[in-house]
Amino acid sequence: MLNKVSSSITTLLDERRAGHSLPAGLYTRDDVFEADVEVFFMNHWIQVGVECDVPEPGDASVIDIGSTSLILLRDDDNQIRVMRNVCRHRGSRLLDAGSSVISKLVCPYHQWTYELSGELSYAPHMGKDFDKSCRSLKPVNFRSIGGLIYVCLSDDPPTDIKRLEEVMEKRLAPYDLRNTKVAHQVDVIEKGNWKLTMENNRECYHCSANHPELCVSFVDLDFGFDPDSLSPEDRNEAEEHFALYAERTRGWEEAGFPSATVEQVRHCETNFRTQRLIISGAGESQTEDATAASSKLLGTMARKDLGDLHLWGHNSWNHVMGDHAVTSTAVPLSADTTLVRTKWLVHKDAVEGVDYDLDKLTHVWVATTEQDSELVARSYAGIQDSAYEPGPYSKFSEGALDDFSSWYVERMRAHGY
């Protein structure tokens, strides 16, 4: 007789073995999906966009997190605001998906009208005694960290985003992402659980066989390797790479560009990791030939050899280079589908066809994103199979997955599961 659906989420969490992938139900069950959305997307800080999604006053952009819809806008005082996209009358959506330019927020259903501050200023048919002051659009807690927008949908957001802020504001400053523009955006719906999307992103064990375009500029050794498996030549190559890495890091730090690894990945609420990585070959950018894609460098950058400033969150990954940045966010749509939204940012004054070629700019990560989507789907298909049992992570190159899965279990427990 079947009993697999009767085990509680707590039991599944208890079953998780250190150093191993999660029990199947944590990836596949609908009740776990609901809990994940509640815990990780409603009660933690998530990265959802960039300031340059709304460059001018009156610009608004809709961000959907499952059934939750947010309005990111820039008000008339040039300030960013984030509010819920739900009319306070009978709940209608105010803005459609995508971008708009607005002077006020007018609900299309019954014309309730809100200022860009969220304040309700007009509510026809409601009578003179109607108190508009308690019917403002609901505001959302947010932070812009170096131009990257993080929100927390809880009224009691984790305070340890402080460390992310302290570390990243300084690292991101010279790139001035607030003054970039979105040169390109791609949405991919991966056929897998969001945690598989994140696990896939946190290792490069799969890179050499699956990402030929990325491997031109990426050094997969940086993400761990098995020292005993190296041939004498490979061992020499590895030693040379790590010597170079130490030298470069020292140089970057001395030049005022913090580069060392900082991570907060267990026993914390806000999960992140940052590190400045060497770019291979021509050493400038994640392009087909590792040279810069945009001749107009970001912010105050005067050099192209500052590598790849890498930042992971629990639903995002970012690569910031001298000439452009690539930022990706993952949002679960169901237990078995995840939206991955990738944006390519260049200097706000860079002109397509003059300063940069769009194909060159996007080639590597368009390909990599499609390849990863295939891998996540393949992985999810197998995890749904009764033959799946949690497998061992490589201690050399999948340590970050063990951190992530362990942090996942910790956070679920902290939320009562």
Place this chain on the structure above:
Amino acid sequence: MLNKVSSSITTLLDERRAGHSLPAGLYTRDDVFEADVEVFFMNHWIQVGVECDVPEPGDASVIDIGSTSLILLRDDDNQIRVMRNVCRHRGSRLLDAGSSVISKLVCPYHQWTYELSGELSYAPHMGKDFDKSCRSLKPVNFRSIGGLIYVCLSDDPPTDIKRLEEVMEKRLAPYDLRNTKVAHQVDVIEKGNWKLTMENNRECYHCSANHPELCVSFVDLDFGFDPDSLSPEDRNEAEEHFALYAERTRGWEEAGFPSATVEQVRHCETNFRTQRLIISGAGESQTEDATAASSKLLGTMARKDLGDLHLWGHNSWNHVMGDHAVTSTAVPLSADTTLVRTKWLVHKDAVEGVDYDLDKLTHVWVATTEQDSELVARSYAGIQDSAYEPGPYSKFSEGALDDFSSWYVERMRAHGY
């Protein structure tokens, strides 16, 4: 930890505040959908079609109410019959969706054959001892009220349909809907809960901004307004309209056309409201220019100035005018989808292209139906969002929604929730 799914339907009903829209779960939850179908579509009278769906003996039309399929047919004695579309052998559907002309009902699977009365007359392979008499097709309780077909799938149908019958038979008589034809039919699947479809239909607060075509002939003031919000000119206009309305109603009543509002909307099983409304402008019909679309008037009508005989049920709305009628029924398909079927009826002898132009006939309600479908989807999207909380109905123009939501809660409770 999540507890939203654990609250009972009873708790959701208890949470409903008077004067406000319903708690989200009553619109979105699958268990509520199942209960709604059971209570409101299996145990109340619902409007499902018109006699002229089956104008001739042997005509049959299939009506699907979710997973329930009904056969509406006209037998050889010219009598309407309604029965379940399920063979008594192994359950096969007898007729496909749409219309057929039949002399008997023969199951395509094993040729069990039923008379148009529903009686089983032939069952091959079942042996000489097989008792066919207890294997008739299951009959369905129905009423034809002025040619509008209502069914109740329960064996114990509400008796208070009596009042609807008494009121409407008389009002509908001069239009003789039994002798009309279906000139056009449109099915729209709205992306929202059926109760939002009905709420949308029960107010005209949204009309002026959303229904330009309908507003030519419709007076939205009739559906309520905020007196304090009117400018002096608008106030004059309103006063003139209501003076005219009183005068017309008196005139219509004196001429033998009952016109006053009759409603049975709370503390009852069968929910309805009827009223004769003024048509604006040319005053004849709900068309682009408010003139009649069909030169052959309905029934015994000799005049085009009898306004719009309006009838609402809990799953239907009807507009009966001198030259044509528009009748719409709503059937829930899932918590988040609702089928709205709209039919345009003209005199049975009216000839397309001679007596009426199909585009003129259908233009207003085709447009209005599409616009309403957009609004329902927009509303449903917001109600699924965790930012939604029940909002206040306008006491001036959303009183009918408060009645509807209150009646909904009453009827759910009466059925044990």
Place this chain on the structure above:
Amino acid sequence: MLNKVSSSITTLLDERRAGHSLPAGLYTRDDVFEADVEVFFMNHWIQVGVECDVPEPGDASVIDIGSTSLILLRDDDNQIRVMRNVCRHRGSRLLDAGSSVISKLVCPYHQWTYELSGELSYAPHMGKDFDKSCRSLKPVNFRSIGGLIYVCLSDDPPTDIKRLEEVMEKRLAPYDLRNTKVAHQVDVIEKGNWKLTMENNRECYHCSANHPELCVSFVDLDFGFDPDSLSPEDRNEAEEHFALYAERTRGWEEAGFPSATVEQVRHCETNFRTQRLIISGAGESQTEDATAASSKLLGTMARKDLGDLHLWGHNSWNHVMGDHAVTSTAVPLSADTTLVRTKWLVHKDAVEGVDYDLDKLTHVWVATTEQDSELVARSYAGIQDSAYEPGPYSKFSEGALDDFSSWYVERMRAHGY
């Protein structure tokens, strides 16, 4: 108040009346679907393919049973093997659906590499202490019975497949299905529960009205009839047929071709029935004119008049004739969809266009399969309707359905329901 979803599966099983179709919930409910997959597809022997799906060493074919994926392959020693299509690392699928030719099984994700025996031979990044020996691909119990592949996904497979093996190895031997090739394959997704697919297959009561192509070669009398319903001419015809059937059976048996009915359909774990049926008309094959479709006969067959060696299992049906065989398997995809995969087998050396014409070979069963799919959908639609109640099986021509439904209830109970 609704209580239909609260009844247990056990209650539904208790409600089943002998001689009648099953209660609706056993066909429609999701929890029953999950139980069915567990009981009948994970814990019983099921037919899933044929040896000639993988004719050469290194050939592999993926077989999906819902979320379970199997690899059927032929190893370098020409032996058939069946294993689970799930990498032992993080669960990725190894092979995609369809056929492949392989020398090893390499996981595309991280290049874990398995021998054709399933043994893990290479696992990069896992370190020198990693024990590969406990990470072989999981093997699956299987039997090839006369070239038909049966698997059981349980570790404790039913032992009474012995009788099927004893009976069928001998009957199938002269056809040598191991040395055939798949000339054609058709997948149909039927819109109905898998048990309706099987019930439809186990009676020919529906044949005369629905399968004109099949009825050229099939004698529906063989599947039962009501003697009292026959006209004198039909009675004569039936008597002649059964006299011929007795004579032929005697002749076949004497010539060394076992032909009598053998069935194991109640009070058993492995459900099957076999019988050699007369082919009508030209008497050779299930084609449009009942003549052989392939001039190269199967195996060691020297004659075309050996009728149709028929074999049913609980998820399969097979017709083996002198010139070709047709084999169909049913796999449930959800409560309301079932995959039916049909293969046409001819002698491995038969050449299309020379020895056989593909249209002639496939015409009858392509048509019959489509017709059955329509009937199953029609039947399932009605069973979802609240008007459905279990109906009586014909005692003359639906006895095999009563056996099947009774065995279904027995097996569910044996598994704790």
